[in-house]
Amino acid sequence: MPVSVVHAKLKHDGCWSELTESHEDFFVSNVNLSMNSLEKSSSASVLIRVPRQNDFMEFKNAIKRSNSIRSINQILNISNSRNNHLNFLNFSGIYGNTIATIIFEEGSPYFHYHFENGIEYWTFLVNSRNILSEITERFSQISTIKSLEVERISNDMILRILSENSTSLVQAFMTKLQWDILKNAYRSGYYEKPHKISTTELSKRVARSPSTVNDHLRTIEKKIMDILLGNS
Numbered sequence: 001m002p003v004s005v006v007h008a009k010l011k012h013d014g015c016w017s018e019l020t021e022s023h024e025d026f027f028v029s030n031v032n033l034s035m036n037s038l039e040k041s042s043s044a045s046v047l048i049r050v051p052r053q054n055d056f057m058e059f060k061n062a063i064k065r066s067n068s069i070r071s072i073n074q075i076l077n078i079s080n081s082r083n084n085h086l087n088f089l090n091f092s093g094i095y096g097n098t099i100a101t102i103i104f105e106e107g108s109p110y111f112h113y114h115f116e117n118g119i120e121y122w123t124f125l126v127n128s129r130n131i132l133s134e135i136t137e138r139f140s141q142i143s144t145i146k147s148l149e150v151e152r153i154s155n156d157m158i159l160r161i162l163s164e165n166s167t168s169l170v171q172a173f174m175t176k177l178q179w180d181i182l183k184n185a186y187r188s189g190y191y192e193k194p195h196k197i198s199t200t201e202l203s204k205r206v207a208r209s210p211s212t213v214n215d216h217l218r219t220i221e222k223k224i225m226d227i228l229l230g231n232s
Contacts, residue, residue, distance in 0.1 A: 003153045003173050006132065008122040009146040010139060012099060016046075016063045016091075021118025026059070028115045033100045042098050044091060063091065102138045106131050107176060119146065125153065127173065173223045181206050181216050 012018055020026050032045045048056075064072055072091035103111050103124050108131070111124035120143075126132045132150065139145055174182070184205050189196025203213040 003125055003127045004132075004150050005153050005157060006122075006124050006126055006135075007147075007149040007151075008099075008120075008124075008139065009148075010099060010120045010122065011118060011144040011146060012120050013143055014066055015098070015120075015143075016044075016066060016069065017115045017120050018118045019059060019062050019066075020115065026055075031113065031115060033098075033113070035101055035104045042101055045088070046091075048088075097142065099139065099143065102135060102142075106135050106138075108135070126150075127175075174220060177206075177208075178216050178220050181208075181213060182220050185217065 017028075020028055026048060028046060028048055033042065034044075035042045048059075060072065063069055069091055099120060099122060100111070100113070103122070108124040108126060111122060113120065113122050115121070126135070136145070136148060181202070185191065185197075185202055188202060188205070190199075190202060199210050199213055199217075203210040206213065208216075
């Protein structure tokens with residue numbers, strides 16, 4: 001399966017995003033997500049415009065009752081007028097109960113998202129049918145999948161992702177083994193002049209034969225050139 005772009009439209013059961021469905025005049029923007037696999041937690045910063053402060057307090061309390069939320073703080077409240085409030089929330093969630101965590105754990109190096117009226121819209125990359133099947137199965141366990149569309153990555157998207165995060169795009173075109181070999185090679189000084197590690201020593205670190213490592217390094221370098229030169 002070539003590297004493909006997946007567009008998923010989901011209703012995340014019990015998530016804070018689902019709570020916005022009953023408040024059509026809420027405007028959710030500037031959502032920043034991060035995962036910490038060591039602490040088994042995820043975090044989100046969300047900018048929400050709420051016309052009525054009473055509605056916001058109800059929304060905040062509903063988030064607190066969610067099974068996927070660990071803690072929540074109201075960082076900022078700006079009242080522009082009696083009926084117009086800008087509220088900034090920062091909260092941490094339980095690792096594993098989020099769509100972002102699933103994509104992160106399955107090795108997708110790039111994803112984009114936005115939220116609208118209780119629906120989550122996710123775009124991410126996959127390079128294996130097995131990974132796509134696993135992600136879809138895990139999505140279905142915590143959400144209602146409204147739609148799932150898969151398309152081959154376009155040159156326009158390659159250029160856009162390169163401008164945002166070239167590492168993510170390069171990783172997307174590799175197998176997990178190739179990515180592991182590349183990381184070990186780079187961190188061990190294989191690409192220094194002169195080499196700080198030989199192919200034989202590198203092969204021991206990744207538990208593969210020297211010939212296998214050599215073959216993968218040539219494949220990796222070709223893929224990187226294809227991406228950078230727009231031939232992928």
